[in-house]
Structures are given as structure tokens and as C-alpha cells.
Amino acid sequence: xxxxxxxxxxxxxxxxxxxxxxxxxxxxxxxxxxxxxxxxxxxxxxxxxxxxxxxxxxxxxxxxxxxxxxxxxxxxxxxxxxxxxxxxxxxxxxxxxxxxxxxxxxxxxxxxxxxxxxxxxxxxxxxxxxxxxxxxxxxxxxxxxxxxxxxxxxxxxxxxxxxxxxxxxxxxxxxxxxxxxxxxxxxxxxxxxxxxxxxxxxxxxxxxxxxxxxxxxxxxxxxxxxxxxxxxxxxxxxxxxxxxxxxxxxxxxxxxxxxxxxxxxxxxxxxxxxxxxxxxxxxxxxxxxxxxxxxxxxxxxxxxxxxxxxxxxxxxxxxxxx
Amino acid sequence: xxxxxxxxxxxxxxxxxxxxxxxxxxxxxxxxxxxxxxxxxxxxxxxxxxxxxxxxxxxxxxxxxxxxxxxxxxxxxxxxxxxxxxxxxxxxxxxxxxxxxxxxxxxxxxxxxxxxxxxxxxxxxxxxxxxxxxxxxxxxxxxxxxxxxxxxxxxxxxxxxxxxxxxxxxxxxxxxxxxxxxxxxxxxxxxxxxxxxxxxxxxxxxxxxxxxxxxxxxxxxxxxxxxxxxxxxxxxxxxxxxxxxxxxxxxxxxxxxxxxxxxxxxxxxxxxxxxxxxxxxxxxxxxxxxxxxxxxxxxxxxxxxxxxxxxxxxxxxxxxxx
Numbered sequence: 001x002x003x004x005x006x007x008x009x010x011x012x013x014x015x016x017x018x019x020x021x022x023x024x025x026x027x028x029x030x031x032x033x034x035x036x037x038x039x040x041x042x043x044x045x046x047x048x049x050x051x052x053x054x055x056x057x058x059x060x061x062x063x064x065x066x067x068x069x070x071x072x073x074x075x076x077x078x079x080x081x082x083x084x085x086x087x088x089x090x091x092x093x094x095x096x097x098x099x100x101x102x103x104x105x106x107x108x109x110x111x112x113x114x115x116x117x118x119x120x121x122x123x124x125x126x127x128x129x130x131x132x133x134x135x136x137x138x139x140x141x142x143x144x145x146x147x148x149x150x151x152x153x154x155x156x157x158x159x160x161x162x163x164x165x166x167x168x169x170x171x172x173x174x175x176x177x178x179x180x181x182x183x184x185x186x187x188x189x190x191x192x193x194x195x196x197x198x199x200x201x202x203x204x205x206x207x208x209x210x211x212x213x214x215x216x217x218x219x220x221x222x223x224x225x226x227x228x229x230x231x232x233x234x235x236x237x238x239x240x241x242x243x244x245x246x247x248x249x250x251x252x253x254x255x256x257x258x259x260x261x262x263x264x265x266x267x268x269x270x271x272x273x274x275x276x277x278x279x280x281x282x283x284x285x286x287x288x289x290x291x292x293x294x295x296x297x298x299x300x301x302x303x304x305x306x307x308x309x310x311x312x313x314x315x316x317x318x319x320x321x322x
Numbered sequence: 323x324x325x326x327x328x329x330x331x332x333x334x335x336x337x338x339x340x341x342x343x344x345x346x347x348x349x350x351x352x353x354x355x356x357x358x359x360x361x362x363x364x365x366x367x368x369x370x371x372x373x374x375x376x377x378x379x380x381x382x383x384x385x386x387x388x389x390x391x392x393x394x395x396x397x398x399x400x401x402x403x404x405x406x407x408x409x410x411x412x413x414x415x416x417x418x419x420x421x422x423x424x425x426x427x428x429x430x431x432x433x434x435x436x437x438x439x440x441x442x443x444x445x446x447x448x449x450x451x452x453x454x455x456x457x458x459x460x461x462x463x464x465x466x467x468x469x470x471x472x473x474x475x476x477x478x479x480x481x482x483x484x485x486x487x488x489x490x491x492x493x494x495x496x497x498x499x500x501x502x503x504x505x506x507x508x509x510x511x512x513x514x515x516x517x518x519x520x521x522x523x524x525x526x527x528x529x530x531x532x533x534x535x536x537x538x539x540x541x542x543x544x545x546x547x548x549x550x551x552x553x554x555x556x557x558x559x560x561x562x563x564x565x566x567x568x569x570x571x572x573x574x575x576x577x578x579x580x581x582x583x584x585x586x587x588x589x590x591x592x593x594x595x596x597x598x599x600x601x602x603x604x605x606x607x608x609x610x611x612x613x614x615x616x617x618x619x620x621x622x623x624x625x626x627x628x629x630x631x632x633x634x635x636x637x638x639x640x641x642x643x644x
């Protein structure tokens with residue numbers, strides 16, 4: 001008899017990614033479908049079920065070949081009841097009985113968690129986290145999200161907000177955030193945050209700079225533009241990157257001082273700036289950590305890219321292995 | 323047959339506290355001895371063993387009546403090997419094989435952890451933490467220490483530094499700390515930190531104030547003096563307390579945003595200021611947390627006082643219960 005497998009699902013606002021994963025976390029098959037958010041997102045779960053059943057048929061697999069299905073989802077997750085609510089990019093405003101529907105539709109045990117947590121589980125298991133018991137993932141994308149694994153456990157907190165490191169306060173007098181408070185890491189280190197920092201600093205910058213010129217010219221600037229120009233030694237872009245990396249290093253430093261993980265892993269679109277970003281964050285991290293943490297906690301780049309979600313989601317189903 | 327018991331030990335630089343504790347965490351007996359740090363602390367463990375054996379004899383108890391001994395200790399703890407090193411207030415500079423000695427001397431299974439972690443376990447189990455799975459203790463004393471319990475587990479981190487929340491950076495341009503970096507919470511919220519903040523702010527304060535007068539007069543001021551005067555409406559003392567509570571609220575806020583515990587518990591000597599302190603920390607906590615954390619994480623005062631250490635230490639030995 002062959003070893004059983006897991007299905008990992010990464011449910012996002014534009015695509016649903018699926019993977020068939022071994023118990024060791026190796027992807028054997030992967031595919032994706034578009035997320036159909038019409039009619040209050042009521043087609044999403046049926047289409048997930050249909051896609052799974054279709055693929056199992058294609059690969060000549062049956063429900064009994066799987067220990068379970070794990071899924072990462074946006075919105076507010078009730079893990080105990082297997083439901084999701086308030087996932088606005090899916091149009092899920094009301095309570096969605098996802099587990100009940102997927103278990104009924106596939107005959108496979110199902111479990112879920114939020115997407116940022118699940119990505120952290122993926123990077124910890126098969127990525128930069130090297131399967132260590134203490135790993136933090138910080139995802140720098142449209143927003144800043146994260147997930148924390150400590151003593152081998154994914155942390156949720158009393159109301160499911162553990163790991164919301166995008167809302168750590170890095171400047172008590174900083175920008176207003178969509179969450180209602182000020183100075184959140186997300187306001188200065190997300191893709192739009194980087195541009196916000198650039199616009200703020202440009203008010204005081206008078207030197208020669210292509211980035212400054214584009215901003216003054218009213219052009220649309222992206223976070224990527226800022227990093228590309230900085231790598232080309234644009235002095236103002238370098239100043240912006242330095243400020244962003246200060247905030248990231250301060251936030252990572254305090255995560256290190258508090259939790260002392262083996263690594264803090266930087267992922268998401270902004271982290272595409274790679275070593276250029278990582279090394280600068282690390283410099284500030286070193287400045288804002290005490291010696292034992294500085295020596296034991298590493299700043300790393302994420303390794304799994306888009307696969308973090310499906311792999312981490314699959315890892316949720318390991319709980320079903322007897 | 324009566325239910326078995328636990329021995330909890332809180333090893334400090336001036337006294338060693340002992341308690342016989344039930345499996346439910348109720349103290350049945352407690353006593354203490356002076357800590358004899360002479361001769362490189364070589365008398366400490368033998369005197370602990372002697373004291374335990376003497377008391378068991380007195381209470382007509384034997385080794386078999388206990389599931390284990392748990393101990394909280396200063397210094398660097400190797401939990402796996404049951405050793406301690408670098409506990410300078412005990413004169414323990416070299417590796418101390420504590421577990422081996424105590425198990426041989428008492429015939430009872432032994433386990434240990436660091437004192438700040440153990441106090442957190444105590445407050446979580448039988449104090450303000452109400453035995454919830456997610457609780458943080460922040461101890462405001464000579465230094466600022468802490469312990470974090472998340473998803474029911476005490477966090478250690480990769481090098482044992484998890485919970486060192488005294489070294490969270492609350493001001494990137496702040497005071498130098500003994501740890502080598504700047505702006506640590508400990509530099510502004512420990513007993514000496516409160517006085518440091520008072521001295522700094524007094525440079526800019528020109529109004530009428532008893533606290534300011536005493537400082538200018540070169541008198542020795544304690545953290546307690548600052549709080550007593552603030553409660554008497556001394557305007558400058560109120561300003562100092564407000565600044566200290568801002569730093570504490572910011573640090574607690576970021577612990578909340580990161581870990582979302584059910585409570586962050588304030589303990590240690592500075593927390594003797596009670597509700598006067600707690601309510602002010604809570605105000606800043608509310609300012610620096612996002613709504614779901616503000617609504618679900620509470621700021622509380624410690625409840626166990628000196629007993630937190632022995633109760634938490636006892637809880638370590640619950641691991642021996644089959």
C-alpha cells in the first residue's frame with residue numbers, strides 16, 4: 001500500500017491554488033482555478049469540491065488515499081467549527097460552513113486556518129524555516145501580514161489575532177492605518193507603504209534624484225520602482241529604502257527580543273528586492289536586538305514563493321495522521 | 323492513598339523559597355532559607371537538599387509522596403541537561419549540575435527553568451492569568467523581565483531568550499542599556515528606569531513640584547517616591563508616570579498586536595502602584611493596539627506576589643504526572 005497524501009488549498013481573491021502533497025511536504029501535483037466571487041462568493045466552495053473530485057478522478061485517486069485536506073483562507077476563521085466569515089475579497093460577508101460542505105462533497109477530512117498563518121507554516125516546514133520549532137514569517141505585500149510558530153505551535157491568540165505583525169506600532173507619531181491606529185508597520189513597509197515613505201521624505205529632499213523627479217512629476221510610482229532605483233544608487237531612493245529597512249529592522253528586532261525564533265523570514269512582493277533588502281533589514285535588526293538574540297535569530301528570505309500557501313495548508317492536515 | 327504533591331522552589335539571590343503544592347496548585351506548606359552565596363555558591367544546592375529532606379521528615383512525608391520538584395533559577399538554564407551557568411547573583415560562574423545533585427540528594431525527579439519564566443507560569447496557572455492558554459507576565463522590578471505562555475506552552479526561543487521583554491526597544495533614540503543596545507523598556511520602566519525618566523524630564527521642567535525639588539536638592543529618589551507623589555497630584559511626578567506608562571503601553575500594545583494573549587499581567591515592585599499604574603498603561607495600550615486586540619487582550623495586575631515563583635516552579639513538575 002502506498003503512503004497516504006494530503007491536499008493543500010490556498011484560497012485567494014483571484015485564484016484558488018491546489019496541491020497534492022506527501023506526508024513529507026513534497027508537492028506531487030499542483031493546479032489552480034480562478035476564484036469566482038460572483039453571487040456573494042457562493043460558487044467558491046462548490047467549485048473547489050468539483051475541482052478536487054475532477055483531479056482525483058484524473059489521477060485515479062480516491063478519498064481514501066488522503067489523510068485530509070488543509071486550506072488557507074482570507075477572513076476570520078473559526079477553526080473549531082470549520083467556518084469563515086468576513087472575507088471581503090471573496091464576497092463572503094456571512095458565515096460560510098466551509099468544512100461541512102467540503103467534507104460532504106469530497107468525503108475527505110478537512111481543516112483550515114487563515115492564509116497568513118498557513119504561509120508561515122509552509123515556509124517553516126519546507127522553506128527558509130528549516131522545520132525549526134520557532135519561526136516567524138513576515139509577508140510584505142499589499143499589506144503586511146505574518147504568522148508565528150513558537151515551540152512548534154502556530155500561535156493564534158485569544159481572538160485569532162496573533163501574528164498580525166503588520167499592525168505593530170513602529171512609530172507612535174506615524175501615519176494613520178486602515179486599522180484605526182497610527183504608526184503600523186504596514187503603513188511604511190507594505191508595497192503602498194514604501195511609496196508613502198517616499199512621498200513623505202520627498203518633501204524634505206532637494207538633491208538630484210530620478211525617483212524624486214518622477215514623484216514631483218506626478219508619475220505613478222511602485223515599491224518596485226523605489227528598490228530598482230535604489231539598486232542603481234539613486235541617492236533619494238536609497239534614503240527611502242533605508243527608512244523602510246529601519247522600520248522593518250526595528251519590528252524584526254522586537255519580534256526577536258520577544259520570541260527569539262531561529263529565523264524571521266521575509267516574504268511577499270516587497271521581499272522580491274532580495275538580498276538588497278534583507279541585508280539592510282538585518283543591519284537594523286542587529287542594532288535593535290540584545291546580543292544573545294542577535295547571535296541566535298537570523299533574518300532570511302522566503303524560499304517557497306507561491307507554494308508556501310499550499311504546502312502550509314497541507315501541513316494543517318498532518319493533525320489527522322494517527 | 324492520598325494524591326501526590328509537588329515541591330516548588332524559587333531560588334533567588336537573597337532567599338530560597340520552597341512550597342509543597344498540590345497537583346491543583348494549592349500551597350500546603352511554605353518556608354524559606356537564606357541563600358548562601360559564599361564559596362562560589364557551592365553551598366546553595368546542598369542546603370536546598372538538606373532543607374527539603376528536613377521538612378519532609380518534619381511533615382512525615384517521603385520522596386514517593388511527590389511527583390517531582392520544579393525550580394526557578396537566575397542565570398542561563400539548560401533544561402535538557404538540568405544545569406545552570408552564569409547566575410552572577412548566586413556566584414555561579416561555572417556550570418552547576420543542579421538536577422543531578424538534587425535528584426541524588428532527595429530521590430525525587432527534578433526539573434527547572436529560569437525565574438522570570440517560572441513566575442509567568444505561576445501567574446498564569448493560579449493568578450491573574452486564570453489558567454488561559456495565552457498569557458504574558460511583565461515583571462517590573464530592579465530590571466524588567468517576563469515570560470510568555472502561548473497556545474498553552476511556555477516559550478523559550480532558540481537560545482532561551484523568549485520573554486526577555488525588558489529589552490524590547492521602545493525608543494530607537496533612547497537611553498543606553500546594560501545589554502549594550504539603546505532604548506530598552508528596562509531603561510525606562512524598571513525601578514531605576516522610572517527615576518532615570520524623572521531625571522531626564524526634570525531638565526526641562528520649570529514648574530512647582532515636590533519631586534522636582536527633591537531631585538534638584540540631590541536627594542535619593544525611588545520609583546515608589548515618584549508614584550506616591552504622583553498619586554498626591556504632584557504635576558511633575560504625574561508627567562513622569564505618564565511617560566513611563568506610555569512606554570509600558572507601547573510595549574504591551576506590541577505584545578498584544580503580535581501575540582494577542584488573553585491578558586498581559588504586570589508584576590514586580592513597580593506594579594505595587596496598582597490600579598494607578600494599570601489604568602494608565604491600559605490607556606496607552608488601547609491607543610497602540612488595533613481594535614480586535616484592544617477588545618480581547620486585557621491589562622491586569624499580578625495577584626500572587628511572592629508566591630508566583632514557587633507555584634510556577636511547581637507547575638514545571640506537572641510534566642512528570644503520567
